[in-house]
Amino acid sequence: MDQSAFILRMALLLLMLVYSTDAKMEIISSKLDVSVGENHLLLCKAGGEGEITWQKDGEDISDEENVSKVDESSSKLFIKKAKMEDAGRYTCLCEFDNGHRDDVSTQLFIYEGPWFSNSDTYHEFLEGQEGVVPCLASGKPAVDVHWFRDQRELPSYGRTSAKGLGLHCEGNRIRQSGDNSLRIEAVRREDAGTYVCQARIKRRPISQQLTISVVVNAPPTARLREEVKRVMAGPETNVSLLCLVDGLPKPNISWTMPVNFDPSHHQFNSDRSQLTIRSVARGDYGEYVCTAKNKIGENSATFMLHVSEAPEVYVSMEQQSVSVGENVSVTCNVSGHPQPELHWINKHSGHTLDSASGRVRVVGGVLMIDKVAPSDGGLFSCMAVSPSGNASRDIAIHTQPGPPQSLSVSPGPTSVLFSLNTPPISGGTPITSFALQWRRSQAEQWKETTVLASVPLAITSLKPYTSYTVRLAALNAVGLGQLSDTYTVRTQGIRGEPDSPVLSSKQIRVDSNSFSVPLQQIDDGGTPLLHFNIRYKEDKEGDEWKEKQLQSDASSVFLPELSFGSEYQLEVIAVNANGSSSPAMLNFTIPPQSVTKPSMTKGGVVGIVMVIFLVLLLVVDATCCYTNRCGLLMFIAVKLFGRKVPGLKTLEEGEGTTNGKTPQNGDLPTTDA
Numbered sequence: 233m234d235q236s237a238f239i240l241r242m243a244l245l246l247l248m249l250v251y252s253t254d255a256k257m258e259i260i261s262s263k264l265d266v267s268v269g270e271n272h273l274l275l276c277k278a279g280g281e282g283e284i285t286w287q288k289d290g291e292d293i294s295d296e297e298n299v300s301k302v303d304e305s306s307s308k309l310f311i312k313k314a315k316m317e318d319a320g321r322y323t324c325l326c327e328f329d330n331g332h333r334d335d336v337s338t339q340l341f342i343y344e345g346p347w348f349s350n351s352d353t354y355h356e357f358l359e360g361q362e363g364v365v366p367c368l369a370s371g372k373p374a375v376d377v378h379w380f381r382d383q384r385e386l387p388s389y390g391r392t393s394a395k396g397l398g399l400h401c402e403g404n405r406i407r408q409s410g411d412n413s414l415r416i417e418a419v420r421r422e423d424a425g426t427y428v429c430q431a432r433i434k435r436r437p438i439s440q441q442l443t444i445s446v447v448v449n450a451p452p453t454a455r456l457r458e459e460v461k462r463v464m465a466g467p468e469t470n471v472s473l474l475c476l477v478d479g480l481p482k483p484n485i486s487w488t489m490p491v492n493f494d495p496s497h498h499q500f501n502s503d504r505s506q507l508t509i510r511s512v513a514r515g516d517y518g519e520y521v522c523t524a525k526n527k528i529g530e531n532s533a534t535f536m537l538h539v540s541e542a543p544e545v546y547v548s549m550e551q552q553s554v555s556v557g558e559n560v561s562v563t564c565n566v567s568g569h570p571q572p573e574l575h576w577i578n579k580h581s582g583h584t585l586d587s588a589s590g591r592v593r594v595v596g597g598v599l600m601i602d603k604v605a606p607s608d609g610g611l612f613s614c615m616a617v618s619p620s621g622n623a624s625r626d627i628a629i630h631t632q633p634g635p636p637q638s639l640s641v642s643p644g645p646t647s648v649l650f651s652l653n654t655p656p657i658s659g660g661t662p663i664t665s666f667a668l669q670w671r672r673s674q675a676e677q678w679k680e681t682t683v684l685a686s687v688p689l690a691i692t693s694l695k696p697y698t699s700y701t702v703r704l705a706a707l708n709a710v711g712l713g714q715l716s717d718t719y720t721v722r723t724q725g726i727r728g729e730p731d732s733p734v735l736s737s738k739q740i741r742v743d744s745n746s747f748s749v750p751l752q753q754i755d756d757g758g759t760p761l762l763h764f765n766i767r768y769k770e771d772k773e774g775d776e777w778k779e780k781q782l783q784s785d786a787s788s789v790f791l792p793e794l795s796f797g798s799e800y801q802l803e804v805i806a807v808n809a810n811g812s813s814s815p816a817m818l819n820f821t822i823p824p825q826s827v828t829k830p831s832m833t834k835g836g837v838v839g840i841v842m843v844i845f846l847v848l849l850l851v852v853d854a855t856c857c858y859t860n861r862c863g864l865l866m867f868i869a870v871k872l873f874g875r876k877v878p879g880l881k882t883l884e885e886g887e888g889t890t891n892g893k894t895p896q897n898g899d900l901p902t903t904d905a
Contacts, residue, residue: 345371490518609660
C-alpha cells in the first residue's frame with residue numbers, strides 16, 4: 233500500500249515537470265489604472281513556445297498595429313492615447329506547441345481626473361457666523377469627496393468617519409454637507425487653519441487634494457482695566473493706562489489724549505496697549521481714549537484721569553521784626569487742586585483768625601495787625617486745607633518785650649534785688665537780659681546796668697542808708713521793651729558780713745569726673761571781698777571735707793578729679809574783713825565712668841603679622857644654617873669669622889671629608905679649636 237502511494241506521487245511529479253513551463257503565463261503591466269490620453273503597454277509571457285493571441289472583454293483583438301510578437305514565448309499589446317472605452321478585461325491566450333492551451337487575464341481601468349473647478353483656496357469668516365467652504369470636484373468615473381483636517385477625516389451628513397468622530401467637530405459642528413461642501417456652524421477662532429478636500433475616483437486609489445485655508449475674523453474690542461483714576465500730581469507720580477484689546481486680525485491701537493504727545497512725558501509699550509505718563513502734572517487731567525481698529529471695524533474705550541495737586545502755601549515773608557506801635561501785614565497765597573481753603577492761625581493761642589475787622593484781622597488772605605503790641609509777637613501759621621491734603625507755612629513776628637508785671641523789690645545794705653513773680657511777655661523772641669535802672673532824685677540821670685536773664689536781677693555797689701528810685705525793662709533780639717513801674721527803696725545799713733554767694737544749679741556742668749558751677753556775689757556787705765572758702769566731700773558717712781580757696785573775683789567753682797559714680801556736697805562761703813557769709817550749699821552727682829572696650833587698630837594687626845613673619849623667617853634661616861650651611865645667618869657668620877666658622881669644617885680645606893668612606897664610630901672628623 234505504501235509502495236503504491238509512492239509510485240502515484242512520482243507519477244504526479246513527472247506530470248508537473250512536463251507541463252510546468254506551460255502553466256507559467258502572466259501579463260506584465262506597470263499599472264492597472266491608466267489616465268485618458270496616456271500610452272500603455274501590456275506584456276504577455278507564456279512561459280513556453282506557442283501561438284499567442286489577445287482578447288478584450290472576450291473578443292479577439294485584430295488590430296495587428298497594436299499587437300506585436302516579442303519572441304516565441306511572449307507578446308505585447310500597446311494601447312495608444314488611452315480612451316475611456318479602452319477600459320476592460322484583457323486576456324492573453326496561448327496554444328503551446330505541445331498541444332496544451334492556457335490563458336491569463338487582467339483588468340485595465342481608464343480614468344480622467346479628478347479635477348477641481350471654481351474652488352477658492354482661501355476663505356474668511358466672521359466669528360459666530362456659519363461658514364461654507366465649497367469643493368467642486370469631478371472626474372471619470374465619478375468621484376467621492378472627503379474632507380480632512382490635521383490628517384483626520386471630518387464627518388459628513390449620512391457618513392461619519394471613525395477617525396474624525398468627536399475630533400474638531402464637537403457634536404458634528406464641522407462636517408461635510410450633501411453637496412460636498414464643508415459647513416462650519418457658529419465659526420470659532422479655533423476653527424481657523426488648513427483644510428484638505430480630497431476627490432477620489434470611485435472604487436479606485438486615484439485621488440487629488442485641494443488645500444484650503446480658513447481664516448476667522450473678529451471685530452475689535454477695547455476696554456480699560458480702570459475707567460477712572462485719581463492721582464496726585466508730582467515728579468514721583470507715574471500713571472499707566474492699560475487698554476485690553478481683542479479681535480482678529482490683531483487690531484492696531486491708537487490713543488487720543490487731552491494734551492499733545494511728548495515722548496519724554498508719554499511712553500508706549502511695543503504694541504501701544506499701555507500708555508505710561510511720567511511725572512504727572514495738573515495739565516494731564518482729562519479723557520484718554522484707546523481705539524482698536526482692524527479691517528472688520530473699530531472700537532474705543534475712554535479713561536478719565538483726575539489729577540489733584542497738593543496744596544502749597546506762599547507767604548510774603550517768613551519773619552518780621554517790628555517795633556511796638558507799628559503796623560504789619562503779611563500776604564499769604566495758596567494753590568492746589570481742588571482749590572484749598574486759606575486759614576490764619578495764631579499758634580500761641582491756637583485760635584483761628586477769621587475776623588475781617590479789629591486790630592488783628594484777615595482780609596483777602598492778608599494778615600493785618602495794627603499798632604503791634606508785645607502780645608502780638610510769636611508764630612502765626614497760614615494753612616491751606618483741601619481734600620488733597622493740608623499744607624502750612626509759619627510766619628514769626630518779633631517785637632519788643634512787654635513791661636515786667638507782678639514785680640517785687642527788696643533792698644540790701646548796698647544793693648537792690650528784683651524778683652519777677654511772672655515773666656514779662658517776650659514779644660515773640662526769647663528775653664536775653666534785663667536793663668536795671670536807678671537814680672537818687674528826679675534831677676539825676678538814670679543809671680543803668682544790664683544783667684543776663686539767667687542770673688539774679690540785682691543792682692549792687694549802692695550807698696547804704698540811701699533812697700533810690702528803681703525800675704527795669706526786658707531786652708530781646710528786637711530791642712528794649714517797655715519799662716516797669718518805678719519803685720522807691722532805701723538801702724539798709726552795713727552789716728559787715730557779705731551775703732551768701734549765689735550758685736546757679738541750672739548751669740552745672742559735669743565733664744567726665746570734673747565739676748563746675750557759676751559763682752556770683754550779690755552783696756559784699758559794704759566791704760570788699762577777700763576770698764571764697766570752698767568745702768566739698770562725698771555724700772557718704774566717714775568722708776572728710778576737702779577745702780580750697782578762690783580769689784574774690786572768681787566767677788565759677790571748678791573741682792577736678794572727682795570719684796566716678798559718687799554724690800557730692802559743696803559749700804561756698806564769701807569772706808570779707810568783717811567776717812564770713814552763710815554758706816551756699818549745693819549737691820551734685822558725678823556719673824559712673826563709661827567703659828569702652830579697646831579695639832585693635834589696623835596698624836596693630838599689621839604689626840602682629842610682621843612679628844610673626846620675622847619669627848618664622850629666623851626659625852627657617854637658623855634651621856638652614858645648622859643643617860645645610862646656608863641662609864642669612866650662615867652668610868653673616870662667614871663675614872664675621874672668615875671661611876672657618878667655629879664648630880664647622882669647610883669643603884675647601886678638605887677636612888671633614890671621608891673620601892667616599894663612611895666614618896665609623898670613634899672615627900669622626902675633628903674640627904679646629
